[in-house]
Amino acid sequence: MAQVPAARQVLDILRFLADQAGPVPAAALARELGLPRSTTYHLLGELTATGFVVHLPDERRYGLGVSAYELGSGFTRQAPLQRLARRPLSELTDRTGHTSHLAVLHGRDVVYVIEERARGRAPLVTDVGVRLPAPLTASGRAMLAVLPPAAVRALFPTADGFVLRNERGPDSPAALRRLLAETRRRGHALEEGEVTAGFASVGTPVLDHSGHPIAAVALTFPEHEVPDEDGRRSLAAQVARTAGTISRLIGG
Amino acid sequence: MAQVPAARQVLDILRFLADQAGPVPAAALARELGLPRSTTYHLLGELTATGFVVHLPDERRYGLGVSAYELGSGFTRQAPLQRLARRPLSELTDRTGHTSHLAVLHGRDVVYVIEERARGRAPLVTDVGVRLPAPLTASGRAMLAVLPPAAVRALFPTADGFVLRNERGPDSPAALRRLLAETRRRGHALEEGEVTAGFASVGTPVLDHSGHPIAAVALTFPEHEVPDEDGRRSLAAQVARTAGTISRLIGG
DNA sequence: GCCGAGTGTCTGGGATCCCAGACAATATCT
DNA sequence: AGATATTGTCTGGGATCCCAGACACTCGGC
Numbered sequence: 186m187a188q189v190p191a192a193r194q195v196l197d198i199l200r201f202l203a204d205q206a207g208p209v210p211a212a213a214l215a216r217e218l219g220l221p222r223s224t225t226y227h228l229l230g231e232l233t234a235t236g237f238v239v240h241l242p243d244e245r246r247y248g249l250g251v252s253a254y255e256l257g258s259g260f261t262r263q264a265p266l267q268r269l270a271r272r273p274l275s276e277l278t279d280r281t282g283h284t285s286h287l288a289v290l291h292g293r294d295v296v297y298v299i300e301e302r303a304r305g306r307a308p309l310v311t312d313v314g315v316r317l318p319a320p321l322t323a324s325g326r327a328m329l330a331v332l333p334p335a336a337v338r339a340l341f342p343t344a345d346g347f348v349l350r351n352e353r354g355p356d357s358p359a360a361l362r363r364l365l366a367e368t369r370r371r372g373h374a375l376e377e378g379e380v381t382a383g384f385a386s387v388g389t390p391v392l393d394h395s396g397h398p399i400a401a402v403a404l405t406f407p408e409h410e411v412p413d414e415d416g417r418r419s420l421a422a423q424v425a426r427t428a429g430t431i432s433r434l435i436g437g
Numbered sequence: 438m439a440q441v442p443a444a445r446q447v448l449d450i451l452r453f454l455a456d457q458a459g460p461v462p463a464a465a466l467a468r469e470l471g472l473p474r475s476t477t478y479h480l481l482g483e484l485t486a487t488g489f490v491v492h493l494p495d496e497r498r499y500g501l502g503v504s505a506y507e508l509g510s511g512f513t514r515q516a517p518l519q520r521l522a523r524r525p526l527s528e529l530t531d532r533t534g535h536t537s538h539l540a541v542l543h544g545r546d547v548v549y550v551i552e553e554r555a556r557g558r559a560p561l562v563t564d565v566g567v568r569l570p571a572p573l574t575a576s577g578r579a580m581l582a583v584l585p586p587a588a589v590r591a592l593f594p595t596a597d598g599f600v601l602r603n604e605r606g607p608d609s610p611a612a613l614r615r616l617l618a619e620t621r622r623r624g625h626a627l628e629e630g631e632v633t634a635g636f637a638s639v640g641t642p643v644l645d646h647s648g649h650p651i652a653a654v655a656l657t658f659p660e661h662e663v664p665d666e667d668g669r670r671s672l673a674a675q676v677a678r679t680a681g682t683i684s685r686l687i688g689g
Numbered sequence: 690g691c692c693g694a695g696t697g698t699c700t701g702g703g704a705t706c707c708c709a710g711a712c713a714a715t716a717t718c719t
Numbered sequence: 720a721g722a723t724a725t726t727g728t729c730t731g732g733g734a735t736c737c738c739a740g741a742c743a744c745t746c747g748g749c
Contacts, residue, residue, distance in 0.1 A: 191706090205515070208517070231448065237508075256451055262458065475727095
């Protein structure tokens with residue numbers, strides 16, 4: 186790696202601040218990141234001048250500023266995940282002969298952002314732009330299974346938040362917990378006929394550098410074509426490899 | 438300013454990328470920012486390693502990455518605007534004897550994030566957390582008046598998006614355009630009895646370094662207490678000064 | 690009011706890094 | 720298929736910057 190230490194330091198500051206619940210004192214920044222005090226103040230000066238950081242004199246702390254928000258907006262606008270994931274999903278579909286998709290969590294739902302339909306296969310409900318309740322889908326189950334339990338509880342505090350489909354799916358927080366525990370035990374998410382009768386899906390999450398799920402990859406197939414556990418496990422392994430590829434591409 | 442050129446350069450790259458509609462080639466970055474080519478690749482290497490930027494080999498371009506998104510989330514969580522604006526609003530209320538508030542645009546509505554109630558004044562509808570249709574409020578009018586016309590059209594394409602209150606307020610895109618033109622001519626936003634009968638408000642936008650409205654400051658007063666144009670203009674000038682103070686604090 | 694801890698600013702020289710330019714690989718154009 | 724343009728990698732030395740530490744200011748505790 187080329188030596189660009191000041192660049193590295195300023196990015197460390199930004200990432201550290203991004204992980205904090207609120208603004209922090211300069212001394213805490215210097216201590217946590219192992220930076221010399223004067224260097225910390227120089228870098229904070231630059232970050233403040235460019236709007237990435239705001240100095241809160243009343244609190245004697247530093248927090249993220251409007252330029253940080255604009256980076257988030259820019260990320261959303263540029264949709265790098267979709268751009269990076271399209272080829273790996275296309276290859277997964279070619280290899281397996283089944284339709285693949287990429288979805289992101291959006292509150293209690295998943296939203297499909299890529300669908301790579303296999304040659305000669307019928308269109309599925311999981312078209313781009315479609316939203317479905319996360320607990321019902323392989324993609325949603327894959328992501329929920331790797332969220333902290335408190336985050337899952339926050340999303341689904343009571344039985345009210347559950348939407349059944351074809352009269353199936355978890356209908357209470359306890360049922361969801363059991364389903365997610367089973368998903369973790371199995372090593373991949375599974376959905377059988379709950380979204381579309383006669384079809385099943387396997388899914389795995391795409392994790393960022395902190396282990397947080399940013400998306401999920403899933404493969405959908407007619408149930409009768411892959412009726413046995415081994416066949417599904419094999420498909421799940423390919424899905425997991427694709428998810429890992431996308432994680433690496435997204436980097437960090 | 439202390440010399441931290443590499444830090445400055447890396448932040449320039451991030452801000453440039455945040456302003457682009459899509460990913461860009463490294464050569465365009467170097468050219469637009471006046472950076473040496475090798476320096477550009479070194480900094481991009483660092484940005485890619487930390488997840489702020491993703492390299493899209495198929496497109497031979499660079500775009501924003503997940504760490505950029507996390508900065509946006511961190512900004513929202515830390516709410517620096519509210520932290521910075523509280524004291525200026527408190528001082529505005531003390532100086533004028535009227536209730537002040539800070540609101541942000543949220544789609545077609547405004548959301549109130551600070552209310553500083555004046556001593557001995559009745560509570561108002563503009564409590565923290567309340568949402569109201571932007572075209573009806575001084576804060577909303579202040580922000581809409583400085584948005585590009587295309588952005589206003591996108592928010593209010595037809596007569597359907599208008600909500601009247603007390604049977605008053607603009608009820609069509611044309612009426613809204615006339616109202617915003619009048620707001621720009623007057624130099625501040627005005628609302629008279631459309632939100633609460635018997636009360637009026639004056640408001641001005643808080644702009645970021647690009648001239649984009651990130652919030653608005655408004656002052657609400659009983660109509661009969663400030664019936665004349667000069668009195669309202671004087672209050673509006675104080676509101677504008679407070680908005681300018683907050684702009685400077687937010688920086689960039 | 691005084692003291693100690695923490696915040697923020699400033700300076701200069703030893704340490705190191707930034708950039709010009711060479712080179713290799715890849716993509717596009719003819 | 721060959722030529723050209725662009726992308727991406729690498730090197731080393733002149734230029735400059737990073738950090739230790741001193742100093743001033745502010746805030747909180749007693």
